[in-house]
Amino acid sequence: TTFAYQLKDREGLTFVHPYDDADVISGQGTIGIEMLEDAPQLETLIVPIGGGGLIGGIAVAARAMKNDIEVVGVQTRMFPSMHAELAGKEPGPLCGGQTIAEGIAVKQAGRLGFEIAKELVRDVLIVDEDDLEQAITLFCNVEKTVAEGAGAAGLAALLAHPQRFSGKKVGIVLCGGNIDSRLLASVLTRALVREKRIVSLRIIGDDRPGLLAVVSKVIGDLGGNILEVAHNRLALDVPAKGAEFDILMETRDSRHTQEIIDALVAAGYPPRTI
Incomplete structure (x- = not known):
């Protein structure tokens, strides 16, 4: 000025x-x-x-x-x-x-x-x-x-x-x-993130063939859309025989997101929201 x-x-x-x-x-x-x-x-x-x-x-x-x-x-x-x-x-x-x-x-x-x-x-x-x-x-x-x-x-x-x-x-x-x-x-x-229509889940499981396929099927069967997957075997907070998956997915709303989380828990793969 x-x-x-x-x-x-x-x-x-x-x-x-x-x-x-x-x-x-x-x-x-x-x-x-x-x-x-x-x-x-x-x-x-x-x-x-x-x-x-x-x-x-x-x-x-x-x-x-x-x-x-x-x-x-x-x-x-x-x-x-x-x-x-x-x-x-x-x-x-x-x-x-x-x-x-x-x-x-x-x-x-x-x-x-x-x-x-x-x-x-x-x-x-x-x-x-x-x-x-x-x-x-x-x-x-x-x-x-x-x-x-x-x-x-x-x-x-x-x-x-x-x-x-x-x-x-x-x-x-x-x-x-x-x-x-x-x-x-x-x-x-x-x-979308704020409304929990896009959510990132972290799942820790055994590092064995087919694990990602099982988790993907649970999400897909309930209508969730997977956007990205990151597979980490070297994280020190994961057991040596384990693996960590970060899955970014898209859902209809927060209720739909919770349905998918509940299904993963029931399948033996409890996720953590990140």
């Missing part, structure tokens, strides 16, 4: 701040207008906060149209800058880390947005990275919509604080889909 201002002064340019600018904030406020025109029954709006321009504009517009509407902000636990300042704390020392919500990873909110938030924003909620990943996954799988971490923060707040919004008509702002395809793939795969 310092360099940008120096360049502006040196070359006589016009600097347009991305969020701490009255015209930018006014333009972002049209989101609040459109939301209430489409759904005037809304009681609460949840808006991601980075620099504070988006929530500032939406809060001004929405409160002008419907004075009793509640405007709630959301930030990540790694960058709770507005949350901290509104609580009278210095935000800088609290901000830092690798968050999936890069678009709202701002160490200090703009002054205009902060002043508006003090007057018009009811609360600022904090979400964790798991909440953001779950929100991205739901947007993709349910809504068939690609959302970046910052864009999905509103839904993440609903997931993280369900009691806070219980019984209310809530509008959330999906404000970005700029997510790297590899990161999106990783988030979706991690969701």
Whole structure:
């Protein structure tokens, strides 16, 4: 930012701040207008906060149209800058880390947005990275919509604080889909692991011909899909005449996974989830 201002002064340019600018904030406020025109029954709006321009504009517009509407902000636990300042704390020392919500990873909110938030924003909620990943996954799988971490923060707040919004008509702002395809793939795969639809099992048994075939048959007969197999004879925590198998498999859901685990136990090959 310092360099940008120096360049502006040196070359006589016009600097347009991305969020701490009255015209930018006014333009972002049209989101609040459109939301209430489409759904005037809304009681609460949840808006991601980075620099504070988006929530500032939406809060001004929405409160002008419907004075009793509640405007709630959301930030990540790694960058709770507005949350901290509104609580009278210095935000800088609290901000830092690798968050999936890069678009709202701002160490200090703009002054205009902060002043508006003090007057018009009811609360600022904090979400964790798991909440953001779950929100991205739901947007993709349910809504068939690609959302970046910052864009999905509103839904993440609903997931993280369900009691806070219980019984209310809530509008959330999906404000970005700029997510790297590899990161999106990783988030979706991690969701399968979290839901136990992809699970890695470790089985220790005798190192004899046919053992892997028996274990594979138990899994296959119950409809499990084996993705990878690693066969380790040299692990020191395995008997010299034994072998260790790490099996990565895909199932329908956590109940299906447990059925396969129970069948392996019954067959004499109790697995350990890793």
